[in-house]
Amino acid sequence: MKMSEGVEWALHCCLTLAWLGKDGGSVPTARLAAAFELPPAYLNKCLQLLVKAGILVSTAGVKGGFRLARAPARITLLDVVTAIEGPEGAFRCAEIRQRGAGASAPPREFVRPCGIAVAMRRAETAWRRELAAQTVADLLDAAPPSASERMRCWQLTQVH
């Protein structure tokens, strides 16, 4: 059960966009990739997922790039995780209770969901609740102010 690295990348990029894009400018993939030494093409793939989810908006052309689609306070960590990992939960009940020994049971016994699936779903719900309670704005507040400034200074050095 390994979460995609794209989640970490996406969150750091959201934070960076919140810092750099304050003046309304778009940031291209190449610059975000350079900011964290990530493979640019694959990072682009992750950012596209965020666009599809409505978290980012993309602009084509020579001065194009990505920027946040809405205020950081309205982007939860759950939004980002779901955008990258997909809507399905980690645990998927295959209903093996109905196979083998359970094949001869009356169908009405399987009307109520499998207790194991319920328990696992409950845990994942708690996980989602915690993720939904945190926003990108919270991450901005928690990060040291120097990081924001360093990122902004670094961006100037990258202008060719």
Place this chain on the structure above:
Amino acid sequence: MKMSEGVEWALHCCLTLAWLGKDGGSVPTARLAAAFELPPAYLNKCLQLLVKAGILVSTAGVKGGFRLARAPARITLLDVVTAIEGPEGAFRCAEIRQRGAGASAPPREFVRPCGIAVAMRRAETAWRRELAAQTVADLLDAAPPSASERMRCWQLTQVH
């Protein structure tokens, strides 16, 4: 982020062992695999993980097999999930904040952990807490009594 199917298998096997092994007998892999139409060899691999974690005990020999190492009330879902999936969390912080733009930052800035990692860890902790709050005994109570009896009857038909 897909959880291994072995988790579902292991939980169903723990439930089955609690039902069948009441009289102290061990249940071999082949019988558990037949009970859910699972690949026997791979299921055996999962059961070995449970043995390593101290959840099951295995007995070799002609009347051998697996049985619960302790009472169902003392086996949490977290125990089983950790045994199959390993102790590491789903999210692993790669500290990309220290690379690229952050490479020139003073080391003391990275003493406190990455805010993103903290937030993700908090969510996973909530997930673990829910899993730890549920035991195999709770699953036994939640399952319909007919399932227990059916499994016991079915077992008799499997004796060669």
Place this chain on the structure above:
DNA sequence: GCGATGCTACTCGGATAAAAACTGTCCGAGTGGCATCGG
């Protein structure tokens, strides 16, 4: 001088390969029961 127009460089976006993890399979070491043999 001013506007329209064609061009170029740069961007995103999706289709295409390599790598890793998960899933599935096989065979060997070890053990306990059981039949046999001897006393």
Place this chain on the structure above:
DNA sequence: CCGATGCCACTCGGACAGTTTTTATCCGAGTAGCATCGC
């Protein structure tokens, strides 16, 4: 009849392939700015 002993069938346990998911890469479609050309 009772005990010791050797054998055998059955079990777990770890080493070996196949398949799906993840990671990484490349190239094409499209767009915005800019220089050029014409009026």
